Amino acid sequence: MTSDSFILQAMVLLPLLGAALVIAAACFGVGLDFIRRFVLVNVLATFALSVAMVNTYDPAKVDAAGQPQLLQMTFDTPWLGTPSKTAGSTAVTGPNIRFSLGVDGISLWLIALTALLMIPAVLVSWEAIQDRAAAFYALMLVLQAGMIGVFAALDIILFYIFFEFTLIPLFFMIGLWGGYDRRWAARKFFIFTLAGSVLTFLGLIFIVLAHSWMRGSTELVFSIPQLIDEIPLLLQRGHNAEFWNNVSPWIFLALFAGFAIKVPLFPFHTWLPLAHVEAPTAGSVLLAGVLLKIGSYGFLRFGLALIPGACWLHLDFVAILCVIGIIYGALLALAQDDIKKLVAYSSVSHMGFCMLGLFAFNNIGITGGMLTMINHGLSTGALFAMVGMLYERYHTRDIDAFGGLATRFPVMAFFFILVSFSSIGLPGLNGFTGEVTALLGMFKTRPIYGILSLSGIIFGAWYMLQLVRNLMYGRLKEPLGDGHGHPAHPAHPAVAHGAADASHGHASDSASHGSHDHGHGPGSHVRVFATPHTDLNFRELAALVPLVVLIVWIGVAPQYFVSRMEPSIAKIVHGLEAAKPK
């Protein structure tokens, strides 16, 4: 444990504390205005901590023995085992499951991404969520704690606990504040992920058991770094290598079940478009931005690092699924007439690139995969946020209903086009650095998959440019009947009444629209706060600017990011090289 170990603890506990305070405040009837400001401050504080974390992280740090120390800011305390206090030994009775957190160059960026994306997630919900808003924000903060915990966990069981735990808040966020088909979307999302993760659970436990058998000891080791360090050494002993070669393909399949659904890889992606389309904007931002990365992070942390041999064995299997996902996702995106669905299918395509990069098993490929994870989080997060902004103005996401919006909203058009270019992979923006390095890596390992997936980049440009053209250029076309048909309610009364009166306000509001439906599905409407014709307001700009800054930064100078992840990736690649089949 080090002096800076408080950072990670605080990043997990602060959102949980915030959630508890939000609930308490709502119980005492504190107004919505105060609650969302408090949530924003909480989220900003966590983000500040994440900046401190990135700055504190030193990729070149060495420990007392001169060994590189990649894991930093570690925090460790026993949880389920009982430490026996006999003569200063560290023996533990019972399963030595620990509450153990830490970051290396890989989790560092994913935690920072989570902390960053929470800011737009809160800001886009500012006006959109009026109904039971305190519960919404509390769930969002709990989700944040879960997401940061997943990436920071150094104990295999703790990882799984956070992994499953993220399902619960998002289930409620989609199911309660989602669109028309939100109930089915929420359940499908939950059940798909649960079905996969139960097998992942068995795989994770089996790694722990197999490690103790190979070691010939009765003690179970749940610590991820210790497993990663010790398993390659144990394989040189006795018949361990043979044993491990026989069981690790099965472990891979067990892990694959959960992580492939989460990513999602091709045949397991059907939950994703539904969940994305029905989720409230903040839910979509976090789902695409962070939760999908848990899948690819799982592959990287447990697949590539722990069972490299089995990964080589399944390289073609995974790569083919990735290529199919890249092309199929892009073609589906091309065919959509709902903007959100288009972005959702584009996620399938982009995550295919990310996984292809990881499964290149070399430095450049994994770096590309990591960058793609971050880039996809930034650009898709920004796209979903902007779709939400458009939806707030017009209550439709139908591409055909729009046209020429650039004349109406020049600022929004600027951001939209910039983010679209980032998603396409225009050189100078972040998408390019990520996807090109990922593909370069794959060209070195299996050129055929690289060549095949190049078509995905072309399709990607096609559907995004088509979207930009339809929305932003041409004659001005605005959806009829909305925005104009429903006079905008002034913001002030509802804000003054606050959360306690939110349901009442909502009821009277929906009564005037004739149907009572608790989301903002087609049957009912949230109140329109920004009048339809205004461009992005300050709050919306504040949501987008941090993302856009990073989009440009990673595009122009990725070295700052790459240098911090490099040593950690090099370590994984080292293991992969050693396990490479002759």
Added chain:
Amino acid sequence: MLAVAFVMQPHNLLNSRPIVLDTLTALSPASVLLAAALVCFLGGTFPVRRVVWGPVCLFSLAAAAITLCSLPQTIHASVSTAEHPQIVVFDALSRIFQFVSLIVGTLFAGMAFRQQAEDEAAPEFYGLLLSLIAGLLIVASANDLIVLFLGLELISIPTYVLIYLGRRDVKCQEAAVKYFLLSVLSAAVLLYGLSFLYGITGSTNLTTIRAVLEAAYGPVNGLPSSVSPSKLGIVALVLIFAGLGFKLAAVPFHFYAPDVYQGTNSWNAGLLAVAPKVAGLIALVRVASFGMYGYEGVGQTVALILALVTMTAGNVLALLQTNVRRMLAYSGVAHAGYMLVGIAVGFWESSVGFSQGAAHGLPGGIQAALFYVIAYSIVSAGMFAVLVFLARPGKEIEHIEDLTGLWKSHPWLAIATTIFLFSLAGLPPLPGFWGKLALFSGALGVRGDLVYPNPSFVLLAVVGMLNAAIAGVYYLRIVALMFLHDPLSVPQPRGGRPALAAVALCTVLTVVLGLQSRPLFGLLREVGELPVATQLAEMEPEASALAAK
């Protein structure tokens, strides 16, 4: 808290006490309850106001708990040897489960408080509940087949009457008759099995039975014995599994459960979901796992097949239900399947000589099953307490749709229900998750040739976890109905504050056990260590000293 205080008790008793006195001391908590039950039965004939019986019941449960805590840990140590076997033991298993039974009793007494305050049969009702809990306490400490059977019957007989008292309509009478007939049949099957066990060993005492079997099948001069288990013993084991399978509601002995749960009221259904399951599991552990030395291979096969069939059938059938109690009945069947996983693993562990899953710091199979049944009992009690609270006289919560929109009308109740359902589904970090972790890591840890994992146990683990995903579907359906839909009608709960207090207590216990399951696992660790009571005398000081630290 009490449990901890009670383990930390210094052992301060003289080592020489008459056997009868020791037995009576060990049974004193049950005696307190039975005396209170008699008071209830007799007092019911006098014109006493009905409202007093609830407090009398709670008071006597508290008195039993205090008695239990004040018992010294070494009551039987001096006498319960293979030469002088005791009919009851007071070991870790007995202590933990007497305590759990008292908590369960308190929860169910609390749930019935409001309803019974108006019922004319209140004194009889509480008297029956107290005798039932006394039966549970006796089962928890029984070390003799006769005493064990007595305890099991003391649970069954009050249940027949309680089901009959629950609701006075045709359906309820059908449920009562159905439960009565099948329960009597299963008792006969169990007795038949126990008689075979007596036949091959010549004793009804479990310590003696184990000693006799150990002499027959144990290692000879340090080498494993070549004597294969006798056919009569196998018959005994299978019949015992069948008889106790009824209590556990394991497939194919589960057929009564859905009909009876549906036919009776929520309170009775809850009691049926908890009490027989706890008793059946303890009896199975005492007789089959700890008593029947030499039959591990057969036991493992029987438990494995039963577990596979039970959890799959239970979960798949639960998926099809629309009646809440029927669904919970099938889900209870599925949970019995999970517990049997632990029993199967426990048989394997004792066949290879791990006294308790010590092969890896995880709890052994038996301990995992016992943890699971405790977690299940608390959560199920909470779940049924919610249903009791929401019921009105003559109008139970029947369909899962009756819970629709609960979040709108009772937000905290909906959150508590969600916690229970998620724990049943095994979502972390709730007790159901820790139970499944212990059970399935045990199953994966079974190694046929001590190198590779045993394929049938891996199959068991995979099927078990897939079942957990199936279970997620129907538990989530209720959660979705409660939170994502608008209420169909405004519920007018009549369960009253005591039922609500039971819900709150269960919620607190569930959350605490989820966040910190270490103490309970630590207590259960002692269970497997001492299958034979003889070793206790030397072991006890160290054990209590460790616990004190």
